Amino acid sequence: MKNLRLMAILAMLLPCVAMAQISVSGKITGSNQQALVGASIKIKNKGITVLSDNDGGYALNIAPGKYILSVSFLGYKTEEKSVDLSNNQTVNFTLIQQAFIADEVVVSATRASKNMATTFRDLKKAELEKNNVGQDLPYLLNQTPSVVVSSDAGAGVGYTGLRIRGSDATRINVTLNGIPLNDAESQGSFFINLPDLASSVDNIQIQRGVGTSTNGAGAFGASLNIQTTTRRDSAYAELNNTFGSYNTLKNTVNVGTGLINNKFSFDGRLSRIKSDGYVDRASSNLKSFFVSGAYYGKNDILRANVFSGTEKTYQAWNGISEEMLATNRRHNDFTYDNQTDNYQQDHYQLFYTRTLGSKFTANAALHYTYGRGYYEEFKEARKLAEYSIEPVIIGTDTISKSDLVRRLHLNNDFYGVTYSLTYTPKNNLNFVLGGAYNEYKGKHFDEVVWAQFANYNGSGSIRHRYDDNDAFKTDFNIFGRANYQLEKLNFFADLQYRRIYYSYFGINPNGDPAQQNATLDFFNPKAGVTYNINQTSNVYASVAVGNKEPNRRDFTDSDINSRPKHENLVNIEAGYRTQFGNLSFGANGFAMLYKNQLINTGKLNEVGGQTRQNVPDSYRLGLEFDGRWQINKTLSWAATATLSSNKIKVFEEYIYDEDENPAVPLIINTYSNTNIAFSPSIIASSEINYSFLPNAGIALLTKYVGEQNLDNTSASSRTLSSFFVNDIRLSYNTPVLGIKNVNVSLLVNNVFNTLYEANGGTYPYLFAGVLERTNYYYPQATTNFLLSLNLKF
Incomplete structure (x- = not known):
């Protein structure tokens, strides 16, 4: 706790720290001398970026020293200039229009720009690469605001969880190049x-x-807009290899042709990851590949991506009991070989x-995803009637229960089209239809x-299908933004x-299994305003409305009369963003006001199925801080x-005695102003980087997550304890024998061997x-390491 207080005090003091500053200013124009409004002026490798104003002007205050200024603007070639700042200077840039357009326009329709009144964080490829040594993608987001990650297997490989502002993955919209x-x-x-x-993500x-x-599912906690491989002008080859604790192994090969004849490029990746957990x-x-080919014309881009992944994981879904946690943190209830x-x-x-x-840009995409697979599990002493199997009669004995192995299959097809049209009649005005x-x-x-009963019939195995149902869903949306x-x-x-249409195999009003359907229409308005105090600081405020349909289980475990309502959210955001010299930070407040949020209450429906229930009123209110300070050239x-x-x-909690009367709740507890489960009131992170040699560095990564409730009762006996975890990252880069770069990095996770659980449950x-x-928990790994060797040719 003392460490947390120190982090908080230091974070609050960041804006108060000042150093001697030099001013560098200038103007950004195109080759026709027209001012470029909103051009990005960046000091390379310092995390300092400002935007040009309505006259194309910019100004930066920074400590004396040698820097590289990089200026970029969509549709223009990026230009860089070296500056040696010992006194105030004026540095102007004239950008040349590109012979072809940039890949970034593919995702621009669904992204926020720097001056937009939206709370967001951008992660570039270089930042992702630093920690990409084998753990799942959510772990690469762990140092961003309001994020909590967890791992079923405990080491970040396999099934992982991601929560942002307390909202789980079902409330986080994820798109790949704009595709859901x-x-x-x-x-x-x-x-x-x-x-x-x-390894195939650009930003x-x-x-x-x-x-x-x-596009896709409603964003109730956050959205992740992921862009995969973009154009690289030079040919390359990369070999990335990692070995770590618990026999973790990662091998990745990346290759690319660069730009061929100034028109074509091809990129490919092949990966495998193994871990004992x-x-x-x-x-x-785990295995995967990614292949991409693109054509770049003066006015158009054509790109095709094909990628695939396969996974086989031994289940650790159940966690471990509270009693077992104290004696064997690595215990797994499952022992069947093919679980x-x-x-x-x-x-x-x-x-x-x-x-x-010069005023219109159009995007269109076709996509198709094919998924198939199953999970297998051993079930002990199950009622045969649950699996539509007749009792086995042997002599005078009737066998109605048996040990068995079952497989639950899912085969699915997902396909469609996305589109956008951007119209920019003036430098200070643009419209997007998508x-x-x-x-x-x-x-x-x-x-x-x-x-087991099949052995009585002289057979060691059977293939008995006991459940078979299909689902069909359409999802149409259209949006306009100005x-x-x-x-x-x-x-x-x-x-x-x-507009959503969903057809599924569920329950009709008589309680009988039958094909059912639902149609939902949502209107989601958003508006905001940003006031630019100067070229490096602004304040913003916005209000946005989101609506979200129930999930499959909400539909299938209810009939049309008991079906839960859709969820509604009014989201208010207000913040301040600034950058001066070597210091940049943002602070914002948020209010997320829910109507009919769906949560687990323990209530059963008319046929005894577990259902989520609508809670009329709930909310999240909070403050967030996100800052970076380049203290000097090495720190x-x-x-x-x-x-x-x-x-x-x-909140009303329902508790049943299934052996006595499973249709009638015996206990109903009512709670007022209670905490939402898995929503810590404090989340903090810190990353201190020190370059002790020109090409070598060390970083201390710290994460604090406050206490979380396992259910919605606020009971202190059903919680995840707060945890404070530190990782250390060492890296060394150098060219060797014609190899462009050899990178050796060591990531030591949980260096102080903290015993903690990042996820759990209760019933x-x-x-x-x-x-x-x-109570049950998912313990996270004690001190462990990942050592990687990366070669770039």
């Missing part, structure tokens, strides 16, 4: 299906809250972008592949209409902090009339 990644039915994003995706924008209009038997065997999850997902994407004169139409077909079927710069004010308005510090209050105004039950509650 979230599963259409569960609405979660499973990065395990795309292992080592980060990520994280928008917290509702954010701008996007921190938890017993929680192994992972595994097996899945493959193939993605096909085709993009076409064209500039239509949207998507997608279809999903899901085939769910389950089978018993072995049962940005207008009026002197120091920037206004934006964003309107989206979304930098980045820090984030979130303070929040996350409450449900009235109540009645036994002989007595209320019992059971």
Whole structure:
């Protein structure tokens, strides 16, 4: 706790620290001497960026020294100049229009720009590469504001969890190049299906809250807008290899042709990741590839991406009990040899972008995803009737229960089109019209592949299908957004209409299994204003509305009369962003006001199925800080902090005794102003980087997550304790024997051997009339390492 207080005090003192400053200013124009408004002026390798104003002007204050200024503007070639600042200087830039357009226009329709009144963070390729040594993509986001990550296997490989502002993956919209990644039915994003995706990612924008209009599932906590490989002008080859604790192994090969004849490029990646996991038997065997080819014309881009991932993981889904946690943190309840999850997902994407004169840019994309797989599990003494199997009669004995092995299958197809049209009639005005139409077909079927009773019939195995149902979903949305710069004010308005049709195998009003359907229409307006105090500072405020449909289980476990309502969110954001000299930071407040948020209450529906229930009123209120200070040429510090209050105004908990009367709750507890589960009131991070040699550095990465409730009762006996974890990263770069760069890095996680759990759960039950509650947890790895060798040719 003392360390946390120190971090908080130092973070608050950041804006108060000042150094002797030199001013560098100038003007950014095109070759026709027209001012370029919103051009990005960056001091390379310092994390300092400003935008040009309405006259194309800019100004920076920075400590004396030698720097490289880099200026970029969409549609123009990036220009760099070296400056030696010993006194105030004027440095002007004249940018030359590119012979071809940049890949960034593919994702620009669903992204926030620097002056937009949206709370966001951009992660570039270089920042992602620093920690990309084998752990899943959520772990590369761990040092960004309001993020909490967890791992079922404990070491960051295999199934991992991501929460932003307390919202889980089902409430985080994820797009790959503007194409939805979230599963259409569960609405979660499973990065395990795309292992080592980060090695093919160029940049990520994280928008917290509702954010701008996007495609796919509603963003109730955040959205991740991921852009994969973009143009690299020179040919390259990279070999990346990692070995670490728990027999973790990562091998990646990246190759690319660079730009051929100034028109074509081809890129490819092949990866595999293996790990035994921190938890017993929680192994992972992951493989993936990524191939991309592009054509660059003067006015258009045509790009095709094909990528795929396969995974086989031994299950660690159940966590471990509170009692076992004290004696064997690595315990795994599962012991059946093939208690595994097996899945493959193939993605096909085709993009076409064209500039239509100087004012219009059009984007269109076709996509198709094919997923298939199953998970297998051993079940002990199960009722045969649950699997539509007749009792086995042997002599005078009737066998109605049996040990068995079952497989739960999912085969699905997801395909559609996304599009956008950008119109920029003036430098200070632009319009975006965009949207998507997608279809999903899901085939769910389950089978018993072995049962003990089958031996009585002289057979060692069976293939008995006991459940078979299909789902079909369409998702259409269209949005329009306008940005207008009026002197120091920037206004934006964003309107989206979304229509969903869902057909599924569920329950009719009579309680009988039957094909059912639902249609939902959503209107999601957003608006905001930014006031530019000067060229390096602004304040902003926005309000956005989001709506989100229930997930598959909400539909299938209810009939049309008991079906939960859709969720609604009003998101208010206000913040301040500034940059002066070697210091940049942002501070913002947020209010996320929910109507009919869906949560687990323990309530059963008419046929005894577990359902989530709508809570009329709940909210998240918080403050976030995100800052970076380049203390000197060799030392930098980045820090984030979130303070929040996350409450449900009235929560009712239902508890049943399934052996007595499973249709009637025996206990109903009512709680007022209670905490939302898995929503810590404090989240903080720190990253201190020190370059002790010109090509060698060390970093201390720190993460603090406050106490979290396992359910929505605020009970102190059902919590995840706060944790304070530190990692150390060592890196060394040098060219050797014609190799452009040899990078050796060592990531030591949890250096102080902290015992902590980042995820868990709880459930109540009645036994002989007595209320019992059971907690379970997902312990995270103690001190462990990942050593990598990366070669760039």
